Amino acid sequence: MPADRNGHIGAGKVRPLQLPHETQALVTLLREVYADASAWRRQRLDDELALLSRLRLAYRLARRVPRTLPLPNGWGWQDPQGRLAGAVLVRSLRPDDTVQLIDHLAVRPTARQQGIGRRLLAAALGALRRQGALVATLEVEPDNTVARNLYAAAGFRVVDEALDLLQPATWRQAGDSRAEGRTEFAVHPYRRADFAPLQRLTDAAIPWIPRTTADGPVAAGRLQAVRTAAIRRLVDLIRAQERRSYVVTGAAGDLLAFAEITRASRSPAALLRLAPRYHRLRLIGTPDLPATAATALLSVTLAASRPRPGRPRPTLTTVSARHPTLVPALEQVGFIPREKRHRLALDLTAQKPESVLQGYSRPAWSRQSFTER
Numbered sequence: 001m002p003a004d005r006n007g008h009i010g011a012g013k014v015r016p017l018q019l020p021h022e023t024q025a026l027v028t029l030l031r032e033v034y035a036d037a038s039a040w041r042r043q044r045l046d047d048e049l050a051l052l053s054r055l056r057l058a059y060r061l062a063r064r065v066p067r068t069l070p071l072p073n074g075w076g077w078q079d080p081q082g083r084l085a086g087a088v089l090v091r092s093l094r095p096d097d098t099v100q101l102i103d104h105l106a107v108r109p110t111a112r113q114q115g116i117g118r119r120l121l122a123a124a125l126g127a128l129r130r131q132g133a134l135v136a137t138l139e140v141e142p143d144n145t146v147a148r149n150l151y152a153a154a155g156f157r158v159v160d161e162a163l164d165l166l167q168p169a170t171w172r173q174a175g176d177s178r179a180e181g182r183t184e185f186a187v188h189p190y191r192r193a194d195f196a197p198l199q200r201l202t203d204a205a206i207p208w209i210p211r212t213t214a215d216g217p218v219a220a221g222r223l224q225a226v227r228t229a230a231i232r233r234l235v236d237l238i239r240a241q242e243r244r245s246y247v248v249t250g251a252a253g254d255l256l257a258f259a260e261i262t263r264a265s266r267s268p269a270a271l272l273r274l275a276p277r278y279h280r281l282r283l284i285g286t287p288d289l290p291a292t293a294a295t296a297l298l299s300v301t302l303a304a305s306r307p308r309p310g311r312p313r314p315t316l317t318t319v320s321a322r323h324p325t326l327v328p329a330l331e332q333v334g335f336i337p338r339e340k341r342h343r344l345a346l347d348l349t350a351q352k353p354e355s356v357l358q359g360y361s362r363p364a365w366s367r368q369s370f371t372e373r
Helices: 022-032 037-052 056-064 116-130 144-152 192-204 222-242 292-301 326-332
Strands: 014-015 073-078 084-092 098-107 133-139 157-167 185-187 245-249 255-262 281-287 315-320 336-346
Touching: 014 116, 022 037, 022 084, 022 255, 037 185, 037 336, 073 133, 084 116, 098 116, 116 133, 116 144, 116 222, 133 144, 144 255, 157 326, 185 292, 192 245, 192 281, 245 292, 255 292, 281 326, 292 326, 315 326, 326 336
Parallel strands: 098 133, 281 315
Antiparallel strands: 014 073, 073 084, 084 098, 133 336, 157 315, 157 336, 185 245, 245 255, 255 281
């Protein structure tokens, strides 16, 4: 039953998703919803769904030691026949759950125009507020007018523009790109001493994400505390094997940029016996990052992911399209722009939607407003 002009909803109800038990129903729903998406978007979705379908063991671990892994949870819309007609997935970006990413908000095509998406989003945001989350963030395609209007009505505002770039597996660096600016900038592996400077760099690059001091829940009881610490240590060791992190500093020793690459052969997907398509590159830099420093950092970081002969893989990264240096530096080392999305954020502590993100000062390179449809 479609919604009327007053926005009344047809038959059905919102309920929590039972993950991982409902994984197959969720995968079927998302494939149907994204059937008309771009080839690039469907390819990215295939990777996500393949990993999601193998996460039963990870959910068991997460139930024993909460917040060890950023696993998704969510809510679904159940129609009168008991079928899953819509779903919203949410996962935490911080150990203390203060920053939440809305991964997917999907409604089956035959159930649209009934207000289901609005109800699912309201359920998710209400739950996040009750849990004490501070910020909700998401990404949406610029041409998805319906979704953008829905998020705007909920109080979300555009804070940045994300760009996917892909370096083909066949691309090879000609010469030594580290030669330029070698005496001016220093690239070295990430160390504990870089933690505080990296926090300041993150504050400047992602100003709509508040800094928090909590690092997760406090275990009740000595035995539980020991078990929690041991499992988290094991997770940290696994992550150390899969990732390589580097920073570049200026002549005065100030941290200019951070890069971290997750090698496909040691990624979580590979551990679950999947075949990851890409190495994953994370990259953030100061607004005034020199091009030579960015190039030097990329050269060292990408060298860490060089595959064994005969097993090349492309490298995927997502950066701010508004940054004046990162995108040109990536293109210089063979990355090709693929898809652009708007990044939206909502201050969950604000009393009114109009107060969203007030008090956060974006860097000059990201202050240009986007046209809202």
